[in-house]
Structures are given as structure tokens and as C-alpha cells.
Amino acid sequence: xxxxxxxxxxxxxxxxxxxxxxxxxxxxxxxxxxxxxxxxxxxxxxxxxxxxxxxxxxxxxxxxxxxxxxxxxxxxxxxxxxxxxxxxxxxxxxxxxxxxxxxxxxxxxxxxxxxxxxxxxxxxxxxxxxxxxxxxxxxxxxxxxxxxxxxxxxxxxxxxxxxxxxxxxxxxxxxxxxxxxxxxxxxxxxxxxxxxxxxxxxxxxxxxxxxxxxxxxxxxxxxxxxxxxxxxxxxxxxxxxxxxxxxxxxxxxxxxxxxxxxxxxxxxxxxxxxxxxxxxxxxxxxxxxxxxxxxxxxxxxxxxxxxxxxxxxxxxxxxxxxxxxxxxxxxxxxxxxxxxxxxxxxxxxxxxxxxxxxxxxxxxxxxx
Amino acid sequence: xxxxxxxxxxxxxxxxxxxxxxxxxxxxxxxxxxxxxxxxxxxxxxxxxxxxxxxxxxxxxxxxxxxxxxxxxxxxxxxxxxxxxxxxxxxxxxxxxxxxxxxxxxxxxxxxxxxxxxxxxxxxxxxxxxxxxxxxxxxxxxxxxxxxxxxxxxxxxxxxxxxxxxxxxxxxxxxxxxxxxxxxxxxxxxxxxxxxxxxxxxxxxxxxxxxxxxxxxxxxxxxxxxxxxxxxxxxxxxxxxxxxxxxxxxxxxxxxxxxxxxxxxxxxxxxxxxxxxxxxxxxxxxxxxxxxxxxxxxxxxxxxxxxxxxxxxxxxxxxxxxxxxxxxxxxxxxxxxxxxxxxxxxxxxxxxxxxxxxxxxxxxxxxxxxxxx
Numbered sequence: 135x136x137x138x139x140x141x142x143x144x145x146x147x148x149x150x151x152x153x154x155x156x157x158x159x160x161x162x163x164x165x166x167x168x169x170x171x172x173x174x175x176x177x178x179x180x181x182x183x184x185x186x187x188x189x190x191x192x193x194x195x196x197x198x199x200x201x202x203x204x205x206x207x208x209x210x211x212x213x214x215x216x217x218x219x220x221x222x223x224x225x226x227x228x229x230x231x232x233x234x235x236x237x238x239x240x241x242x243x244x245x246x247x248x249x250x251x252x253x254x255x256x257x258x259x260x261x262x263x264x265x266x267x268x269x270x271x272x273x274x275x276x277x278x279x280x281x282x283x284x285x286x287x288x289x290x291x292x293x294x295x296x297x298x299x300x301x302x303x304x305x306x307x308x309x310x311x312x313x314x315x316x317x318x319x320x321x322x323x324x325x326x327x328x329x330x331x332x333x334x335x336x337x338x339x340x341x342x343x344x345x346x347x348x349x350x351x352x353x354x355x356x357x358x359x360x361x362x363x364x365x366x367x368x369x370x371x372x373x374x375x376x377x378x379x380x381x382x383x384x385x386x387x388x389x390x391x392x393x394x395x396x397x398x399x400x401x402x403x404x405x406x407x408x409x410x411x412x413x414x415x416x417x418x419x420x421x422x423x424x425x426x427x428x429x430x431x432x433x434x435x436x437x438x439x440x441x442x443x444x445x446x447x448x449x450x451x452x453x454x455x456x457x458x459x460x461x462x463x464x465x466x467x468x469x470x471x472x473x474x475x476x477x478x479x480x481x482x483x484x485x486x487x488x489x490x491x492x493x494x495x496x497x498x499x500x501x502x
Numbered sequence: 503x504x505x506x507x508x509x510x511x512x513x514x515x516x517x518x519x520x521x522x523x524x525x526x527x528x529x530x531x532x533x534x535x536x537x538x539x540x541x542x543x544x545x546x547x548x549x550x551x552x553x554x555x556x557x558x559x560x561x562x563x564x565x566x567x568x569x570x571x572x573x574x575x576x577x578x579x580x581x582x583x584x585x586x587x588x589x590x591x592x593x594x595x596x597x598x599x600x601x602x603x604x605x606x607x608x609x610x611x612x613x614x615x616x617x618x619x620x621x622x623x624x625x626x627x628x629x630x631x632x633x634x635x636x637x638x639x640x641x642x643x644x645x646x647x648x649x650x651x652x653x654x655x656x657x658x659x660x661x662x663x664x665x666x667x668x669x670x671x672x673x674x675x676x677x678x679x680x681x682x683x684x685x686x687x688x689x690x691x692x693x694x695x696x697x698x699x700x701x702x703x704x705x706x707x708x709x710x711x712x713x714x715x716x717x718x719x720x721x722x723x724x725x726x727x728x729x730x731x732x733x734x735x736x737x738x739x740x741x742x743x744x745x746x747x748x749x750x751x752x753x754x755x756x757x758x759x760x761x762x763x764x765x766x767x768x769x770x771x772x773x774x775x776x777x778x779x780x781x782x783x784x785x786x787x788x789x790x791x792x793x794x795x796x797x798x799x800x801x802x803x804x805x806x807x808x809x810x811x812x813x814x815x816x817x818x819x820x821x822x823x824x825x826x827x828x829x830x831x832x833x834x835x836x837x838x839x840x841x842x843x844x845x846x847x848x849x850x851x852x853x854x855x856x857x858x859x860x861x862x863x864x865x866x867x868x869x870x871x872x873x874x875x
Contacts, residue, residue: 152788152790152791154786154787154791155788155790155791155794158791158794158795158798159794162794162797162798165798166798166801166802169802169806169820169823170805172817172820173805173806173816173817173820173823174805174806174811174816175811175815175816176544176628176811176812176815177627177628177815178812178814178815179814179815180814180815181814182814197665219672223672223673223842224838224842224843224844224845224848225844225848226834226838226842226844226848229814242665246664247664247665247666248664248665248666249665249666249667249668250665250666250667250668251667251668251670252667252668252669252670253670253672254669254670254671254672255672255673255842256671256672256673256674256675256677257673257674257681257682257837257838257841257842258682258812259544259671259674259677259678259679259682260544260679260812261812261814262671262674262677263671263677266667266669266671267635269667270667273665273667276665277664277665291615291616291617291618292617292618292619292620292637292638292641293617293618293619293620294620294621294622294634294637294638295619295620295621295622296622296624296630296634297591297621297622297623297624298623298624298625299624299625299627299630300624301627302624302627302628302630302631303627304627304628306625306627307625307626307627307628315801319797319801323793323794323797327789327790327793328790331788331789331790334709334710335709411522412522413520413522414702414706414789414790414793415520415523415702415706415789416520416522416523416526418698418702418789418793419523419526419527419530419698420526422694422698422793422797422800423526423530423531423534423694423695423698424526424530426694426800426801426804427534427538427687427690427691428534428538430804430810431538431541431542432538432541436542436810436811437541437542437543437544437810438544438546438626438629440547440548440549440550440576441543441544441545441546441547441548442540442541442543443540446537446540446541449537450541460594463625464592464594467625468592468625470592474592474593
């Protein structure tokens with residue numbers, strides 16, 4: 135036991151003496167969560183649009199004013215002819231062009247009907263679709279005002295309640311995701327590097343001939359990082375509560391415990407990576423290249439998992455981050471207790487045990 | 503010149519002899535391109551839908567039938583009580599609950615108005631917005647059907663005015679996400695690989711001690727740097743090429759613009775990234791530090807590039823920050839050239855900024871590289 139404590143002490147010295155890494159370790163997550171919490175959003179605001187108005191009458195002016203007044207759009211320019219549409223799209227700034235047909239008001243009075251073409255730059259399909267919907271909604275409102283005296287007789291009115299996030303803030307969606315990514319990558323990277331580093335520098339041999347058991351070496355290696363990651367997690371949770379006003383509806387204690395569990399899972403994954411790679415470079419590339427994109431894309435951080443093709447939905451089950459994101463959202467936003475998330479918790483636990491068992495098995499006590 | 507060639511030869515040998523790294527450099531990124539591009543979609547499909555019907559009349563059943571028929575809503579669960587429904591929502595089993603109140607049909611035929619309760623899990627605000635639109639569309643259509651039935655008896659004069667919007671989606675009529683995402687993800691992979699490799703390269707020699715050996719040779723600073731960076735430049739270009747071929751063959755992503763332009767731009771862009779990697783490795787002592795710093799920048803570059811979330815929606819200060827993000831320019835350029843067929847003049851602003859960036863980054867890198875310790 136004394137030997138083991140000595141070993142852990144050595145690890146702490148390693149970490150604390152490398153001031154630069156320590157600074158990065160704590161500074162970066164804070165910088166990232168601040169930056170992303172404020173900047174990342176998939177709400178649509180102030181999209182630049184252009185107007186192609188063939189009739190230029192009172193009604194089209196009124197509609198254009200309505201659109202300009204909404205917070206979704208800002209009118210970038212007026213264009214005069216159809217061929218200009220292509221030109222503005224190719225420049226890239228303007229995302230949509232509203233094309234009012236000729237004799238717009240006249241048609242409206244005579245035939246009760248007029249057309250607006252909404253041409254969107256659909257290279258970004260999401261924005262294009264949303265723009266199209268928003269323009270439509272603004273027009274519907276306009277029509278409702280105009281048709282007030284003719285209110286349709288029979289109506290079913292839905293009363294919609296947006297639960298857990300009534301203001302539809304995208305912060306609620308992204309802060310848990312950013313938190314997960316940071317914890318996952320920092321923890322996995324740190325451990326995978328610290329073990330391969332000893333291999334590469336040759337100090338691993340010294341550990342191998344010492345009377346420490348493999349499991350002790352591994353736990354000793356990981357222990358300081360658990361400690362550091364917990365501090366990171368606390369800082370991130372505090373930031374998200376006080377700066378981003380994330381509610382914690384459920385128990386803070388449970389949130390803390392789940393975070394520790396996730397950190398251990400990520401660290402265990404890091405150990406596994408280190409046992410299969412010979413150099414720091416390989417370890418790093420596996421933990422960065424292999425983890426970064428799958429964690430961002432398959433965890434439900436940005437893109438909804440239910441919309442993905444089935445094989446990818448299946449693959450997403452093996453991403454620990456996915457389960458942790460479900461857990462954080464459930465505790466922070468839905469305010470549920472363990473009885474609702476025991477399944478996710480067990481899955482994370484199982485993954486942690488699996489990774490640790492596999493790494494102990496793969497850990498070679500002899501040199502090649 | 504001969505010296506440079508030898509250094510390049512050495513670097514290539516190092517790359518190709520490291521059997522553990524080769525698949526990570528070439529296979530892993532391309533595999534991710536092929537698999538993960540399918541994941542990146544904001545489409546809202548298969549919405550988990552449940553309902554509580556207190557009314558049990560033909561009208562309420564007809565309404566539910568409408569949801570049943572829609573392709574957006576999935577697995578209709580019938581909850582006997584509100585309590586069970588809200589429990590299911592806490593569990594994450596349903597995301598949208600429709601509640602039809604008692605005497606729904608009676609209110610409707612008597613008072614000409616009836617209300618419905620719709621509860622939407624709004625943690626993902628954007629998806630919730632879309633779900634709301636789908637629900638209202640179905641209810642609206644249901645309304646319209648009823649109105650038609652009713653208006654047979656009413657007067658047909660005084661029709662309300664109507665304005666129809668005709669949406670027209672240019673460059674991507676079917677709103678296919680893959681054509682949007684594949685080029686962007688390709689940019690990421692090229693950036694990550696070249697940045698990580700160059701960022702760790704020199705620092706690795708430092709850590710192992712072989713850098714000192716090179717420092718005592720008559721190799722000049724510039725020769726050494728060119729020799730170090732050129733192989734990674736080749737790796738980056740090779741990745742782009744294979745990625746483009748895969749994009750064309752597997753995803754059928756259109757390449758409307760000039761490939762020459764794209765390659766010309768990429769060749770400059772990679773210089774920016776390599777310069778950055780070199781700069782990082784000059785200022786760090788261990789691979790661990792170099793990696794942390796590269797990782798920090800890569801995550802910022804990815805999430806602030808407009809690849810997944812649009813830059814236009816960011817607050818003004820964040821938009822200003824993205825001006826310093828080279829990935830943003832590459833993502834813009836590759837999408838413009840491939841999907842819209844933009845020409846040289848269209849991408850000139852991005853190109854100029856990238857050239858400027860390349861000069862500054864590489865200037866800094868050469869300046870900060872010291873042969874003496």
C-alpha cells in the first residue's frame with residue numbers, strides 16, 4: 135500500500151511540475167465552454183436576404199417591411215432582374231431571394247390570390263428549409279390581419295406547451311454537449327498519453343521491474359487524472375449554472391456522481407488506447423482522430439440521433455458520450471431521479487468495467 | 503536543394519515505416535467521412551409521438567388517424583392517463599404528446615371551436631420548433647377538411663385573400679444533407695490530420711533528443727522547415743483527392759466548379775495549417791503540450807467554422823472571431839466551388855485572406871524556430 139501511495143505521489147509530481155500542461159488542462163475547458171455556450175446556436179437570426187420586386191406597389195412594400203422588421207431576416211439588397219439571383223448566391227452572403235410576381239396587388243384584388251417565390255440557397259438544406267418556413271409564417275400572420283373580418287367559422291386550436299425549455303434556448307441543448315465533449319476528450323487523451331509517454335521514454339521498464347502489480351500501476355496512473363477531471367467537471371457545472379443559467383432541476387449530488395462515473399469511463403477508454411499504442415503520437419491520433427468526430431456527431435450533441443439511418447443509431451449505442459448526454463439533460467432539465475436513468479447509468483458502468491478489464495488483460499508486463 | 507530532398511526523403515520514410523500510424527492517417531479519416539456524413543442531418547424524422555384521448559369520438563379518432571398517416575410521426579402510443587404520459591416523457595420514450603380533452607367533439611360542433619393540448623419536449627429547441635410546425639400542419643389540414651365540409655352550407659362569397667409562397671430550393675432541390683456535409687467533413691479531416699501531424703512532429707524530435715543532432719548539421723533553418731512540412735503537404739493533398747473521389751462515387755456530391763481552383767486553394771490552405779502546427783511545436787516542449795494546444799484550436803475551429811451550425815446566427819462578437827478561423831474559409835470555399843460552381847472572382851475574398859494567413863503563420867513559424875537552445 136505504501137508503495138502504491140508513493141507511486142501516486144510520483145504521478146501528481148509529474149502533473150504539477152509541468153505547469154504549461156496544467157494551465158492548458160484547466161484553462162482550455164473554461165475558454166471552450168464560454169465560447170461555445172455563447173456562440174453555438176442553431177437558431178436562425180438575421181439571415182441576409184435579397185428582394186426581387188417586379189411590381190413595386192403598396193402591398194409588396196408592406197410585406198417587405200414586415201419581413202425586414204422580423205428578427206429573422208435582414209434585407210441585404212434589392213435586385214432588379216432574374217439573372218442577378220445567381221450572382222448574389224454565388225457570392226455567398228445572401229441566403230434567399232424573395233421574388234414578387236408582376237402586378238402583385240392587382241392580382242390580389244382581382245383574383246384574391248398572388249404568388250411570391252421564395253428562392254433559397256439550399257446548399258445548406260437546414261437553413262433553406264427554415265427560411266422558407268419563416269417567410270411562410272410571416273405571410274400567414276399578414277394574411278390573418280388582412281382577413282380579420284372573415285374569421286373562418288370552425289376551428290381547432292392547438293394549445294402548445296414546450297416543456298423543459300419553454301423559450302427554446304439552444305444553450306440548453308449545447309451546454310450539456312460541450313461539457314461531455316470536453317470531459318471525454320480531456321480524460322481519454324490525458325491518460326492515454328501519460329502511459330504511452332513512459333513507454334516511449336523508456337521509464338516503463340522501471341515500472342515493470344518494480345513489485346507493483348499491473349492493476350496498481352494502472353490505477354496509480356489514472357487516479358490523479360480522476361482528481362483533475364472532477365475539478366474540471368465542477369468548474370464546468372458551475373459555469374453552466376451561473377453564466378448560462380442552466381437549471382438543475384434534479385439533484386446536484388446525483389449529477390456529480392454521474393459525472394464521476396462518466397469521467398472514469400473516459401479514463402478507462404484512455405487506458406485501453408494506451409495499451410494498444412506504442413508511441414504518444416499513435417495514442418494521441420487515436421484519441422483525437424478516433425474520438426473527436428464520432429463524439430461530436432453520434433452523441434446527439436448537435437444532430438438528433440432518431441433521425442439518423444438505423445445502422446448509425448445502432449453504432450451510437452457504443453458511444454459513452456451519448457448516454458452521458460441523456461443523463462445530464464434528464465437531471466438538469468427534466469429533474470428526474472435515478473429511477474428514470476438507471477438504465478443509462480448501468481450502461482456507462484458496464485462500459486467502464488469492460489474497458490478496465492480489457493486494458494488489464496492487454497497490459498503487457500514484458501518487453502517485446 | 504539536395505539537402506531538402508534528403509530531409510523530405512527521411513520524413514517520408516518515417517511516415518511509411520510507422521505501421522501503427524499509416525491506417526490512422528489514411529484509413530480512419532476516410533472511414534469517418536463515409537460513415538459519419540450520414541449522421542449529420544438536422545432532419546426531424548421518426549418523432550416519438552403519444553396521445554391521450556379523453557373524448558373517444560369519431561372526430562378525435564379521425565384526428566389521430568391523421569397523425570398515424572403522417573410519415574414524420576412514429577410509434578403511436580395510447581396513454582390512458584396524463585400521469586403515465588408525462589412519466590413516459592420523463593423517461594424519454596415520447597417527445598410529443600397530444601391530449602384530446604373530454605367533449606372535444608361536442609365543443610367543436612356547438613361552439614365551433616375546440617382546443618387541443620400539445621406537449622413537446624423542447625430540450626432540443628430547434629427540433630421542438632420543427633415538431634411544432636408538423637403538428638400544426640396536420641391540425642390545419644384537419645381544420646381545412648372540416649371547413650370544406652361546413653362551408654358547403656355557408657356562403658361562398660367574401661373569400662379571404664390568399665398569398666401562396668412557392669419555395670424553390672436552388673443547388674439542392676431535394677434538400678439532401680449529405681451534399682452539404684460531405685465537403686465540410688472532408689475539410690475537417692484534412693485539417694485535423696495535417697495539424698496534428700505537423701504540430702507533433704518537431705516536438706517529438708525535441709522530446710526524443712534527435713532534434714539536437716539535426717541542429718548541429720549545416721542544414722539551414724528554411725531548408726529544415728520546408729523539408730519537414732512538404733511531406734505533410736503531400737499527405738493533405740492526397741487525403742483531399744481520395745476524399746473527393748469517395749464523395750463523388752459514394753455520395754454523388756456534385757462538383758460544379760473548377761477542380762483546379764479547389765486544388766489551388768487547398769494547396770495554400772494546407773500551408774496555413776502546417777505553419778500553425780510548426781508554430782505550436784516551436785513553443786512547446788512535449789508532445790503532450792503540443793497535442794493539448796492543437797486539440798484546443800481544432801475544437802474551436804470545428805465548432806466555429808459554420809460547418810454544423812450557421813455562423814450568421816452567432817452573436818456579432820463571435821462572428822468577428824470566426825474571421826480568424828481558417829477552417830471557416832475552407833468550408834465556405836469548398837461548398838461554394840463544389841455545390842454552386844463559384845468561380846475565381848467569387849472566392850477571391852476568402853483566397854486573399856487565406857494567402858495573408860499563410861504568410862503570417864509561416865513567417866511566425868520560421869521566425870520562432872531556433873536552432874540553438
